[in-house]
Amino acid sequence: MLSVVLIVALAVTVVVSLGVGQYALAPSEVLGILLRAVGVPNDLAPEAATATGVVMEIRLPRIVLGLLVGAALAVSGVLMQAIFGNPLADAAVVGVSSGAALGAAASITLGVTAAGMWATPAWAFVGGLAAVLAVYFVSRSGGRTEVVTLLLTGIAINAIAGAGLAFMTFLGTTATREQIVFWQLGSLNGALWQNIVVVSPLVLLGTIVAFAVSRRLDLFALGERTARHLGVRVEALRIVVIITVALLVCAAVAFAGIIGFVGLVVPHLMRMAIGPAHLPLMIASTLGGALLIAIADLVARTAVPMADLPIGMLTALIGGPFFLWLLVRTRRRSGGWG
Numbered sequence: 001m002l003s004v005v006l007i008v009a010l011a012v013t014v015v016v017s018l019g020v021g022q023y024a025l026a027p028s029e030v031l032g033i034l035l036r037a038v039g040v041p042n043d044l045a046p047e048a049a050t051a052t053g054v055v056m057e058i059r060l061p062r063i064v065l066g067l068l069v070g071a072a073l074a075v076s077g078v079l080m081q082a083i084f085g086n087p088l089a090d091a092a093v094v095g096v097s098s099g100a101a102l103g104a105a106a107s108i109t110l111g112v113t114a115a116g117m118w119a120t121p122a123w124a125f126v127g128g129l130a131a132v133l134a135v136y137f138v139s140r141s142g143g144r145t146e147v148v149t150l151l152l153t154g155i156a157i158n159a160i161a162g163a164g165l166a167f168m169t170f171l172g173t174t175a176t177r178e179q180i181v182f183w184q185l186g187s188l189n190g191a192l193w194q195n196i197v198v199v200s201p202l203v204l205l206g207t208i209v210a211f212a213v214s215r216r217l218d219l220f221a222l223g224e225r226t227a228r229h230l231g232v233r234v235e236a237l238r239i240v241v242i243i244t245v246a247l248l249v250c251a252a253v254a255f256a257g258i259i260g261f262v263g264l265v266v267p268h269l270m271r272m273a274i275g276p277a278h279l280p281l282m283i284a285s286t287l288g289g290a291l292l293i294a295i296a297d298l299v300a301r302t303a304v305p306m307a308d309l310p311i312g313m314l315t316a317l318i319g320g321p322f323f324l325w326l327l328v329r330t331r332r333r334s335g336g337w338g
Helices: 002-019 027-037 049-084 096-109 116-139 147-171 174-185 193-212 214-220 224-229 234-256 262-274 278-302 311-334
Strands: none
Touching: 002 027, 002 049, 002 262, 002 278, 027 049, 049 116, 049 193, 049 214, 049 234, 049 262, 049 278, 096 116, 096 147, 096 174, 096 234, 116 147, 116 193, 116 234, 147 174, 174 311, 193 214, 193 234, 193 278, 214 224, 214 234, 214 278, 224 234, 262 278, 262 311, 278 311
């Protein structure tokens, strides 16, 4: 039922977002343009070629990229929370997003173009993987993950990545500096279909892997020893999840920048609504993450006339208070921060 509600809300948000802006279009006109684009003749679409261009070449790529980014960040959040066994785990909180952004920034600043469009995602992947491995190995103690160590490690990784970003900004040209600032703010402005061609297979592959391991994550939640007795190869599962998280985060960061708290807020809300079973949680989080970014992008484009607000700022306004509430809630339940 929740998935149906999320799908309907997502469809409505997309249609509204395609029609809202300086060049306003009615929902019927938007549907007409979309139907005509897939070869269905109709009388709903306006005759002006400008309307079709605005929807198909400017707004739709931006929205599709936002849906992919939201889904990737939410699924990575589910995976992080599952493998760490902690509801406070999130790709942004523990520094994976910053690490991926540093890798992407380095590829631009250093002029690494041998791999073409794949250069930036590849370097972002390396940065994100290095960050998540560092967090994983440092935060584990006695076979479990300490909350305080997790958060402190994330702070350290974010600080190191921030210093690296500052250094790349210092070394770069005016153009590369603008791109680095773009990542730090988080935005879907200037999204192109070429970006989606790169991002979509990465997100699709990561999501498929996440769905495939969801059953084993249910067993992993029972405890490592129990999971081993039930046939789960715990270390192999950890490695697969870590690589998948890096893949999803790098895909999101490479073209949209740092958009925080999606991987923290969405999975936690979905878990509160439908329970901890990972397959339905993955499905609901995929839809919820896409919906959250779609709504945030709509607000970013329309809240201030003739301006485009950073999406990262909007998600932080939501995620920051939610994270504080979650910290307090966790402390009350555990009787302390440990």
